[in-house]
Amino acid sequence: MELGIGAFGDASRDPRTGTRISEAQAVRNVVESIVVAEQAGLDWFGLGEHHVPDFPVSAAAPVLAAAAQVTNRIKLSSAVTVLSTDDPVRIYEQYSTVDAISNGRVEMIPGRGSSIESYPLFGYDLQDYDRLFADKLDLLLEVNRSAHVTWEGTTRPTLTGQYVPPRAEHGQIPIWLGVGGNPNSVIRAASLGLPMATGVLGGSATRSSTNAQLYRHAAQQFGNTPEQTLIMLGSPGFLMQDGRQAREAWWPHWRQFMKTVGEQRGFLPPDRASYERDTAAGGGLLIGSPEEIAERILLMHEHWGHVRQYIHIDMGAVPQKDLLHAIELFGTEVRPLVQRELGNTSVDQLIGRASMPAVSVSGAAS
Amino acid sequence: MTVPINRVAILGAGRVGTSIARTLVDAGYEVTLAGSGRPANVEMIAAFTAPGASARWAHEATADADLVILALPLHRLSSVNPVVLAGKLVIDAMNYWPPVDGTIAAFEDAPAGSSVVVRELLGISHLVKTFNHTGYHDLEPDRRPAGHPERLGMAVAGDVAQDVALVAELINRIGYEPVALDRLEHGQQLQPGTPLFGARPTADDIRRSVTSSVVHSA
Amino acid sequence: MSNPSDRNQLPSRPPEPRISDPAPGGLHFGIGTFAFQYDDATGTPVPGAQVLRDVVDEAVAAERAGLDSFGIAEHYRRGMMDSAGPVVLAAIASRTETLRLGTAVTVLSTQDPVRVFNEFATLDAVSSGRAQMIVGRGSAIESFPLFGYDLAQYEELFDEKVDLLMRLLRDQPVTWSGRFRTALTEQVLEPQVSAGAIPVWVGVGGSPQSVVRAARFGLPLMFGIIGGSLSRFAALSRLYREASAEFGQVEQPIGMHVHGYIADTEEEAVERFWPVWSAVMNAEAPKRGWAPYRRERFDAEVAAGSLLVGSAETVAQRIAAGMQLVGASRFDFVAAASRMPHHDKKESIERFGTDVAPRVRALMMQPAEAATR
Numbered sequence: 001m002e003l004g005i006g007a008f009g010d011a012s013r014d015p016r017t018g019t020r021i022s023e024a025q026a027v028r029n030v031v032e033s034i035v036v037a038e039q040a041g042l043d044w045f046g047l048g049e050h051h052v053p054d055f056p057v058s059a060a061a062p063v064l065a066a067a068a069q070v071t072n073r074i075k076l077s078s079a080v081t082v083l084s085t086d087d088p089v090r091i092y093e094q095y096s097t098v099d100a101i102s103n104g105r106v107e108m109i110p111g112r113g114s115s116i117e118s119y120p121l122f123g124y125d126l127q128d129y130d131r132l133f134a135d136k137l138d139l140l141l142e143v144n145r146s147a148h149v150t151w152e153g154t155t156r157p158t159l160t161g162q163y164v165p166p167r168a169e170h171g172q173i174p175i176w177l178g179v180g181g182n183p184n185s186v187i188r189a190a191s192l193g194l195p196m197a198t199g200v201l202g203g204s205a206t207r208s209s210t211n212a213q214l215y216r217h218a219a220q221q222f223g224n225t226p227e228q229t230l231i232m233l234g235s236p237g238f239l240m241q242d243g244r245q246a247r248e249a250w251w252p253h254w255r256q257f258m259k260t261v262g263e264q265r266g267f268l269p270p271d272r273a274s275y276e277r278d279t280a281a282g283g284g285l286l287i288g289s290p291e292e293i294a295e296r297i298l299l300m301h302e303h304w305g306h307v308r309q310y311i312h313i314d315m316g317a318v319p320q321k322d323l324l325h326a327i328e329l330f331g332t333e334v335r336p337l338v339q340r341e342l343g344n345t346s347v348d349q350l351i352g353r354a355s356m357p358a359v360s361v362s363g364a365a366s
Numbered sequence: 367m368t369v370p371i372n373r374v375a376i377l378g379a380g381r382v383g384t385s386i387a388r389t390l391v392d393a394g395y396e397v398t399l400a401g402s403g404r405p406a407n408v409e410m411i412a413a414f415t416a417p418g419a420s421a422r423w424a425h426e427a428t429a430d431a432d433l434v435i436l437a438l439p440l441h442r443l444s445s446v447n448p449v450v451l452a453g454k455l456v457i458d459a460m461n462y463w464p465p466v467d468g469t470i471a472a473f474e475d476a477p478a479g480s481s482v483v484v485r486e487l488l489g490i491s492h493l494v495k496t497f498n499h500t501g502y503h504d505l506e507p508d509r510r511p512a513g514h515p516e517r518l519g520m521a522v523a524g525d526v527a528q529d530v531a532l533v534a535e536l537i538n539r540i541g542y543e544p545v546a547l548d549r550l551e552h553g554q555q556l557q558p559g560t561p562l563f564g565a566r567p568t569a570d571d572i573r574r575s576v577t578s579s580v581v582h583s584a
Numbered sequence: 585m586s587n588p589s590d591r592n593q594l595p596s597r598p599p600e601p602r603i604s605d606p607a608p609g610g611l612h613f614g615i616g617t618f619a620f621q622y623d624d625a626t627g628t629p630v631p632g633a634q635v636l637r638d639v640v641d642e643a644v645a646a647e648r649a650g651l652d653s654f655g656i657a658e659h660y661r662r663g664m665m666d667s668a669g670p671v672v673l674a675a676i677a678s679r680t681e682t683l684r685l686g687t688a689v690t691v692l693s694t695q696d697p698v699r700v701f702n703e704f705a706t707l708d709a710v711s712s713g714r715a716q717m718i719v720g721r722g723s724a725i726e727s728f729p730l731f732g733y734d735l736a737q738y739e740e741l742f743d744e745k746v747d748l749l750m751r752l753l754r755d756q757p758v759t760w761s762g763r764f765r766t767a768l769t770e771q772v773l774e775p776q777v778s779a780g781a782i783p784v785w786v787g788v789g790g791s792p793q794s795v796v797r798a799a800r801f802g803l804p805l806m807f808g809i810i811g812g813s814l815s816r817f818a819a820l821s822r823l824y825r826e827a828s829a830e831f832g833q834v835e836q837p838i839g840m841h842v843h844g845y846i847a848d849t850e851e852e853a854v855e856r857f858w859p860v861w862s863a864v865m866n867a868e869a870p871k872r873g874w875a876p877y878r879r880e881r882f883d884a885e886v887a888a889g890s891l892l893v894g895s896a897e898t899v900a901q902r903i904a905a906g907m908q909l910v911g912a913s914r915f916d917f918v919a920a921a922s923r924m925p926h927h928d929k930k931e932s933i934e935r936f937g938t939d940v941a942p943r944v945r946a947l948m949m950q951p952a953e954a955a956t957r
């Protein structure tokens with residue numbers, strides 16, 4: 001089992017102080033978090049893409065590239081790449097470049113993402129979502145497979161054997177399909193032979209876990225190998241040594257985050273009672289002490305059988321020092337507890353990717 | 367329309383459709399799920415996420431159904447063939463959510479609420495709005511038997527009293543206290559942006575929140 | 585998640601004045617590079633990924649050698665690894681402190697200025713304010729079919745995209761409409777950079793129209809020089825000054841971007857550079873309808889044209905003379921527009937920084953003397 005961190009690059013207003021850090025600082029905070037995650041022994045770091053002042057990382061690949069130079073081991077991923085409004089050729093070029101810089105540590109999660117601001121920004125119509133995503137995913141997989149790309153679709157000009165460099169050094173870049181919970185998307189992941197990245201974003205820790213069974217069954221129907229049939233799971237998370245204190249500290253930030261999301265989508269922010277329910281044993285928010293969180297991950301594993309769990313940590317302006325401390329606890333305390341039960345087989349081993357030697361560029365990485 | 371509901375067809379085997387299917391199967395209904403196309407995938411979806419429900423083409427599922435539930439994204443509504451709904455009792459569980467649906471002019475300007483527009487677009491008469499104000503993930507864990515002190519409420523809005531009563535009975539059976547609203551346009555008060563939306567209200571919360579004159583006991 | 589106008593409630597930072605780089609009276613020495621795949625000692629091409637790691641290493645060497653900037657080209661073809669410049673620059677940012685990080689050039693005609701802004705603003709954030717760029721046509725055309733643009737519209741594309749990019753960099757929120765992308769209404773882009781903080785130069789080859797266009801934009805001008813006499817560029821530089829005045833634009837710096845190679849002696853430099861440079865030129869020749877590149881031509885370019893090949897002393901003198909002739913205050917040495925092995929490129933970069941640039945600075949202090957050489 002691998003453990004990792006997910007981030008957006010948070011520049012929202014601190015609900016307690018009313019202040020905001022600069023957007024540039026938010027971007028640099030991500031690089032710092034990645035460094036600390038690696039030091040804490042974590043396996044993976046995923047970065048989202050948005051185009052709003054609260055989440056100013058509008059280009060994830062450069063941030064991952066910056067982090068690649070000051071880390072040696074941790075996997076670097078998009079989480080998620082908003083594929084529908086981007087060009088798969090450019091996406092591949094950017095991520096294969098990060099792959100080069102990082103000596104083969106890159107992964108991608110193409111997905112819908114939860115935000116929609118990129119549609120008007122790049123001139124797309126949200127009602128075309130299904131067609132855009134299917135078409136662009138098809139091309140992304142093709143560019144990942146073949147150096148010379150011949151492709152025809154409806155969302156971008158035809159490719160007639162163009163060479164798309166740089167080619168990733170160690171074969172295809174691992175691509176996980178981001179799935180929000182719609183069972184159709186689960187089947188799509190299986191039908192494409194892709195591993196699936198999905199989330200538990202509250203409620204009960206085991207909610208929607210029937211999707212795991214659906215995924216495995218569908219994968220079998222499509223004749224996928226076990227190497228292709230993997231699940232990674234992300235959940236909002238925050239840790240402090242004392243679980244009660246963690247829940248207390250996280251609450252105003254979570255409330256603020258959900259309030260902004262709710263304002264956009266027309267629902268009220270969660271009340272304290274539902275927060276208590278979702279953070280208690282069996283709840284889907286991984287907020288608590290290292291022991292509590294380890295236990296929760298084990299519970300989720302019984303239902304999901306996933307191979308990687310990450311916590312999404314930077315929402316609602318949690319102070320960076322508290323974030324870094326939580327990352328540290330997740331790596332140094334939760335990871336050993338979880339791996340004692342579930343072993344430490346890496347995802348690379350599971351997908352049959354030889355573990356990359358940690359080549360270090362002269363003078364790279366501290 | 368007086369036959370009690372037994373067979374239910376759900377159009378849309380997504381998050382909401384499968385959640386509703388599970389609660390209906392638990393309550394003893396005969397449930398069929400349908401997607402926009404061939405039933406192959408839906409069969410698999412039903413087997414794993416709503417065991418006990420079957421999967422068929424939409425026109426087959428609706429043909430012998432006593433009740434049809436619309437649980438597809440609103441921006442896909444035009445892919446529903448209205449002919450299969452003719453004369454049927456239909457639940458609209460859908461919401462207009464520009465973040466997912468994009469901007470749709472007909473729903474941007476809907477002073478009587480999205481369900482009234484849905485009814486017009488489909489050209490049907492027996493439409494009831496319910497389920498829409500509950501998060502799909504809350505639907506199952508929040509069920510409570512009648513009389514339970516923490517039982518939550520579910521609003522049921524429609525113009526035909528008989529339809530509302532039939533659907534209210536179904537809501538009651540799956541584990542919520544139905545609160546009947548006697549006009550479909552009162553469904554407006556259940557839409558995104560209203561205090562009831564996603565709020566996990568009790569029946570009393572609903573009665574307090576919606577204009578009192580429209581409430582009558584179910 | 586929040587409303588864009590939310591940002592306007594930030595304690596407003598005073599708009600920073602446009603940074604002129606180099607500042608008036610100052611000089612700027614940078615490196616330009618192309619990420620060519622090269623052969624290892626056994627004659628096999630090294631992996632493309634290694635080429636990119638080498639580029640990072642070369643940039644670190646450039647900073648250590650005291651240079652001001654490092655710029656990466658943009659291509660989309662076999663054997664060249666520079667398809668995502670800002671990503672490589674962000675990696676370089678983590679291993680350098682003062683080096684300005686830019687492009688040479690960003691092929692703006694086939695990019696979306698919004699994405700360009702996103703990438704460079706992100707680069708600017710990770711590098712704490714060191715992003716810059718040179719925008720231009722580039723000399724290659726493969727990006728047009730690749731991204732679905734019509735080469736025949738090159739000028740309209742470039743004009744529209746420069747216009748939008750500059751709006752995005754200087755005065756957000758932006759309301760804009762054009763022919764080649766969707767309109768923007770009161771748009772702010774993330775991450776925020778203060779107005780004008782990311783310098784943009786316009787790269788031009790030798791076309792007078794392009795020079796006039798740069799003047800109209802009021803942007804600093806970078807000559808990309810791949811051959812011919814430098815005096816030709818002196819004339820273009822006068823044109824640029826005059827056109828700028830005519831358009832009522834303030835005077836902006838001029839730069840030169842020139843290829844070369846530095847070794848201990850003239851002979852060594854020539855013998856090492858000839859095979860790699862002629863290979864590049866001859867690979868391009870058939871595509872562009874050029875005559876085959878011959879040794880006589882090369883020797884002439886080295887002797888009196890615009891190839892800076894030789895010892896540090898000769899190259900420095902040629903540069904100083906060229907800069908004075910053209911009136912340039914920035915000089916970018918293109919150390920790697922060839923399949924030259926990493927080690928040689930890096931050495932040439934180091935020599936440019938430690939041996940050549942200081943000599944040029946010194947020579948530029950005594951203009952009369954340098955010019956007469």
Ligand SMILES: NC(=O)c1ccc[n+]([C@@H]2O[C@H](COP(=O)([O-])OP(=O)(O)OC[C@H]3O[C@@H](n4cnc5c(N)ncnc54)[C@H](OP(=O)(O)O)[C@@H]3O)[C@@H](O)[C@H]2O)c1
Nearest residue numbers: 182378380381382401402437438440442445460461501502
């Ligand atoms: N998410 C919530 O918590 C929630 C709560 C209450 C109400 N709602 C509303 O419920 C509706 C469904 O939401 P959701 O989250 O369940 O969406 P979803 O997960 O995307 O699932 C919708 C499903 O509908 C299917 N579909 C599309 N056109 C169809 C057609 N003509 N006939 C039958 N099936 C069709 C789609 O599959 P195919 O395209 O393969 O057919 C898709 O799997 C939306 O209007 C939403 O606003 C959502």
